[in-house]
Amino acid sequence: MEDIIKLPSLFLFEKAFENCSCSPTGDLNEGILKEFSTFSEFVTWKEEEENKTMSKYVRQRGSKTLKNGDIVMNYHCCRSGTYKPKGKGVKSLKSQGSAKIGISCPAIIKVRQSTENVVVQYFPNHENQLEHLRLSDSDRAAVAGIDIREEITVDSGRKMLIEKKDIHNIKRDFNINGYIKRHEVDVVSVKLWTQEMKNNGENCIVFFKKQGQSGNDYGLKDEDFVLIIMTDFQKEMITKYGKDKICIDGTHGLNSYDFNLYSVLVVDEHKNGIPVAFCFSNKSSEDVFRIYFSAIRNAVGIIETTTFMTDDAPAFYNAWSYVMGTVKNVLLCAWHVTRNWHQNLNKIKNPEKRKIVNKALKAVKEELCLETFSKLMKKFIQELLNDSDTCEFGKYFQQNYAKRPEKWAYCYRKGLGINTNMYLESLHKKN
Secondary structure, eight states, rough: OOHOEEEOHHHHHHHHHHTTTTTTOOOOTTEEEEEEEEEHHHHHHHHHHHHHTOOOOOOSSSEEEOOSSOEEEEEEEOOOOOOOOSSSSSOOTTTTTOOSSSSSOOEEEEEOOOOOOEEEEEEEOOOOGGGGGGOOOOHHHHHHHHHHHHHHTTSSSSSGOOOOHHHHHHHHHHTOOOOOOOSHHHHHHHHHHHHHHHHOOOOTEEEEOTTTTTOOOOOOOOOOOOOOOEEHHHHHHHHHTTTTEEEEEEEESTTTTEEEEEEEEEEEETTTTEEEEEEESOOOOOHHHHHHHHHHHHHHHOOOOOOOESSOOHHHHHHHHHOOOOOOOEEEOOHHHHHHHHHHHOOOOOOOHHHHOOOOHHHHHHOHHHHHHHHHHHHHHHHHHSSTTTTTHHHHHHIIIIOGGTTTTGGTTTTTTOOTTTTHHHOOOOO
């Protein structure tokens, strides 16, 4: 099995350097000279340059004062260096990996500030990736005061890849608290909120069945709760992008009432996932999902999509096909597949072999050549079943995944425009 994933260390280093976002693209001796009247003018230029080049420059140490009184300082690429965990606890890395690249990035801004001006020598020798960038102070201030719905289709920069952690940090730093509890009894509070939405002309409640209300007309019990929300913006987005692909995700146990949240997402032209409907319910069944998708159909009409991506629960697709019709490509979300594999890797007691199998799973899943994938799969399963330590996991993999690779293997997704992991995974990122 090891020969599936074990490569010469030199080859690994070369591939890592080739794919490195911050690898050099020019002569380090070349630089761009700029002059500014004030330091604030330099800061404004720096932020504009960072937004334009999708980068971020930070000071790794303090400034130095020269004998003539001039102050010098260096701003390095934020991805330069090696990731060093902080604190005593062990915190998992983000899904996209550390922003640090493990080597020194050649990009740098050298600043010399005098009483007369600010002189800058700028070396912009790298490229960058949006998901690893940090929000600037001005963007953080802007997010605190804007409606994201009004901005999301305008700018495709880092500001529009805002995550839950960004929002929480901004709320903390700007002392923003948007939560209002309308009644001490939660059931009454929800009812008051839905009524408030109707009174304000907010046509976002597309279905509401409260607990205690008769559910006979919908095949529900009186104690069942279903709240389906879809704003005008979301209706516009599913109409615009829903024909390409639909993603469904469930988050369970949201509160002490053990309610679930079911989200429908579409993908825009920038490959960003956009939630277009939310369903809160204490029940997880095909009946609830039929009500959910019927409410969407009643709001925007039938959505004939090309690709349907969800977790391994058949109830989602069964309900969708019943309400909207069959879909040509039905795929499993890569995040859910990987999570299921990780949970079952505990069947392998030997930690070293568990690590090897985990790497082999990733290599098999991400192989893009169909012929190579078939060879890897055959050898991978053989090695799993022939080893007493991995045999149990091999049987699990063979029974649940080996017979339907078209649902999860990347080689079957070519041409579908699937950004393998980011649409649904973003909903699961922890703070």
